[in-house]
Amino acid sequence: MFRTALLLGAALLSGCAAPVSVDLASDESTARTADFEAGKWVMGPSPSFRSQGYTAMGPSTAGLSGSTAVWDAPQRWYSVTDEAGLAWDANSGLTWDEKYAAWVDSLAQTVSEDGHATVELETPWGRTLASPRLECAEMAMFLRVTFASWHGLPFYMTAWTSSGDVHFGHFGIVDASGNRLSGYPNFANSYSDHTAAFAGMSDADVLLGWPDDASLEDDQLTSQGDDAVAFLGADAYAGAYFDELFLNKRAGHFLMRLLVNFGSMHLASARNTWNLDPHALREGDLLLQRWQSQGIGHTVVVKEIDELAGGNLDVEVIYGSMPRIQPVWYPVSIAKSYFTSDKSGGPGMSSEGMPYSELGGGLKRWRTPIVMNGAWQNIVPVSDRDSWIGSTDYPALEARIQTFSEILGPMSPTEQRDGLLERIRIARDNLAARPASCANRTRREEAFDELYTLMADEWGITRAEVDETYRELEDYVFAELEYSASKTCCWNSSTDVMWQAAMDYNVEQIEAAHAAGQCEEVTVFKASNGGYEPFRQFALDRGDAWVAWSADEACPQANVLDDAESSAPFSAFCDVEDAVMGWDEPTCTPSAEVCGDAIDNDCDGIVDDGCTTGGGTDTGTGTGTDTGSSSDDGPSCGGCGGRRADPRGVAFLFGLGGLGLGFRRR
Numbered sequence: 113m114f115r116t117a118l119l120l121g122a123a124l125l126s127g128c129a130a131p132v133s134v135d136l137a138s139d140e141s142t143a144r145t146a147d148f149e150a151g152k153w154v155m156g157p158s159p160s161f162r163s164q165g166y167t168a169m170g171p172s173t174a175g176l177s178g179s180t181a182v183w184d185a186p187q188r189w190y191s192v193t194d195e196a197g198l199a200w201d202a203n204s205g206l207t208w209d210e211k212y213a214a215w216v217d218s219l220a221q222t223v224s225e226d227g228h229a230t231v232e233l234e235t236p237w238g239r240t241l242a243s244p245r246l247e248c249a250e251m252a253m254f255l256r257v258t259f260a261s262w263h264g265l266p267f268y269m270t271a272w273t274s275s276g277d278v279h280f281g282h283f284g285i286v287d288a289s290g291n292r293l294s295g296y297p298n299f300a301n302s303y304s305d306h307t308a309a310f311a312g313m314s315d316a317d318v319l320l321g322w323p324d325d326a327s328l329e330d331d332q333l334t335s336q337g338d339d340a341v342a343f344l345g346a347d348a349y350a351g352a353y354f355d356e357l358f359l360n361k362r363a364g365h366f367l368m369r370l371l372v373n374f375g376s377m378h379l380a381s382a383r384n385t386w387n388l389d390p391h392a393l394r395e396g397d398l399l400l401q402r403w404q405s406q407g408i409g410h411t412v413v414v415k416e417i418d419e420l421a422g423g424n425l426d427v428e429v430i431y432g433s434m435p436r437i438q439p440v441w442y443p444v445s446i447a448k449s450y451f452t453s454d455k456s457g458g459p460g461m462s463s464e465g466m467p468y469s470e471l472g473g474g475l476k477r478w479r480t481p482i483v484m485n486g487a488w489q490n491i492v493p494v495s496d497r498d499s500w501i502g503s504t505d506y507p508a509l510e511a512r513i514q515t516f517s518e519i520l521g522p523m524s525p526t527e528q529r530d531g532l533l534e535r536i537r538i539a540r541d542n543l544a545a546r547p548a549s550c551a552n553r554t555r556r557e558e559a560f561d562e563l564y565t566l567m568a569d570e571w572g573i574t575r576a577e578v579d580e581t582y583r584e585l586e587d588y589v590f591a592e593l594e595y596s597a598s599k600t601c602c603w604n605s606s607t608d609v610m611w612q613a614a615m616d617y618n619v620e621q622i623e624a625a626h627a628a629g630q631c632e633e634v635t636v637f638k639a640s641n642g643g644y645e646p647f648r649q650f651a652l653d654r655g656d657a658w659v660a661w662s663a664d665e666a667c668p669q670a671n672v673l674d675d676a677e678s679s680a681p682f683s684a685f686c687d688v689e690d691a692v693m694g695w696d697e698p699t700c701t702p703s704a705e706v707c708g709d710a711i712d713n714d715c716d717g718i719v720d721d722g723c724t725t726g727g728g729t730d731t732g733t734g735t736g737t738d739t740g741s742s743s744d745d746g747p748s749c750g751g752c753g754g755r756r757a758d759p760r761g762v763a764f765l766f767g768l769g770g771l772g773l774g775f776r777r778r
């Protein structure tokens with residue numbers, strides 16, 4: 113069953129979205145208005161999302177009923193218990209909040225279905241599952257709910273409807289009085305919890321007799337199926353994954369509703385998380401980037417922290433994306449760039465002229481629920497209050513960016529460059545699989561914006577020179593689009609075959625014009641006059657499959673005829689055509705690889721191969737020996753006589769005459 117458990121939201125962080133009527137699934141049948149964020153309709157954040165101190169009010173306990181409950185919550189996050197667990201020994205002395213951090217840290221690395229590094233989860237019954245496909249905020253919520261439900265810990269998040277605050281938690285889905293929210297199930301009456309029936313059994317016997325919930329097993333987060341988990345079967349989606357994860361099937365049904373109603377705006381809300389001092393950073397914390405006043409944001413989960421000599425830290429993170437993916441495990445070089453970006457609640461100004469610090473981003477930690485004065489309340493734990501920063505203490509929030517620059521250790525300009533190029537590569541690779549993805553177009557351009565600044569500040573290199581060195585044709589073909597004004601952004605079912613068709617069409621047009629001594633501007637893959645010509649016809653003429661546009665996400669802009677391109681400050685294609693297409697590069701003459709110059713000196717198609725981070729010279733022997741000589745002079749294309757670096761494994765193949773250009777992936 114396709115579930116879109118979507119409810120009313122009136123205000124986004126610092127802004128409002130146009131109300132849209134939504135049809136709901138049969139058990140959430142009341143049509144209401146909703147806010148749009150990152151490919152789905154979600155409830156709004158509470159109007160009091162900024163005005164929270166140590167405590168945030170939840171539902172009254174007087175109105176709660178056992179029939180609405182999802183799981184029992186006898187434990188408290190501040191408690192210390194002696195039993196061993198998935199990631200801690202007996203008598204560990206850890207609170208449950210610290211055990212959560214240890215569990216996140218313990219998640220092992222595996223390879224996703226798409227070939228990137230991701231995480232896998234081991235259940236309390238000894239089964240190991242690779243991560244499900246989720247968007248970024250969903251991944252953060254999924255981890256917290258899973259841990260809380262497995263260990264009997266309280267959890268809830270607060271959102272808002274026109275009737276007031278609503279709370280999604282272990283007690284069910286209720287209003288401020290604790291009464292079941294109309295249209296949502298009585299979880300305890302509607303679904304089964306098999307935990308008690310399997311208590312005391314060996315892991316092997318539990319897995320052998322594992323119970324199924326057919327309605328959960330068939331459930332999807334979205335109609336386009338971007339939550340598919342092929343490793344569980346051809347027709348397996350998020351519901352099937354949760355059915356394999358929980359003996360308590362109520363937790364799976366709850367997650368299906370939480371994930372489609374809540375997004376990054378709710379993680380940014382001080383009703384659910386609190387702003388954390390960087391010095392208190394630990395695994396399981398959240399880093400939010402928010403770069404617009406409405407809806408759009410990005411969430412990463414702190415995965416691992418390693419202390420270096422001198423007290424500095426190395427930090428690795430994981431994140432989901434839209435269209436949904438198995439979360440990507442980001443290495444240190446990329447993670448640092450997120451923590452030190454102004455978009456993470458820093459002092460800079462957004463494109464709308466608002467300080468980033470006022471958009472709700474930055475380092476967060478989950479609030480922990482307790483019962484106090486007749487109500488559940490989400491609190492900042494007493495033990496953490498010295499690390500709490502108020503939501504309107506903007507100078508302190510902004511100062512965290514500089515603090516992270518200090519405690520994460522210095523990054524050389526070359527490390528910063530390489531991290532940004534890796535972010536660009538990841539966005540490009542995601543686009544090659546889903547060419548309609550606006551989120552990945554935006555992430556690519558964000559990285560380029562930072563690259564422009566870095567190259568100018570460190571090496572005096574202009575934007576045009578950056579584009580000549582690092583831009584690829586696909587950056588122009590899949591130019592950034594304005595999310596709210598482009599129907600393409602709702603279309604998650606585009607394919608790699610369509611990506612190739614768009615690329616090949618442009619190559620043919622550009623080559624033909626070049627042969628005639630002219631420059632042909634790129635035809636952007638976007639909606640024009642309501643359709644996707646000439647790409648569709650080009651693909652069909654050569655026998656390629658073409659997937660028709662569909663509103664795979666909630667899509668208020670579905671009736672847009674012409675998508676709107678963002679005003680990204682990159683060079684016009686015809687100004688850098690020769691460099692982008694490789695026509696200004698003479699035949700390569702191999703020489704010893706020089707580390708740090710961003711040039712393929714040895715003509716093997718790889719820049720700085722055999723080098724270690726921070727410089728050094730490849731001896732050219734093929735052994736990758738680093739001589740230790742420093743070379744941090746930055747990228748330059750002058751004098752190499754070699755092919756321009758391709759930082760992502762995409763090759764332009766060209767003859768000596770410059771024509772006959774083809775485009776393929778290695």
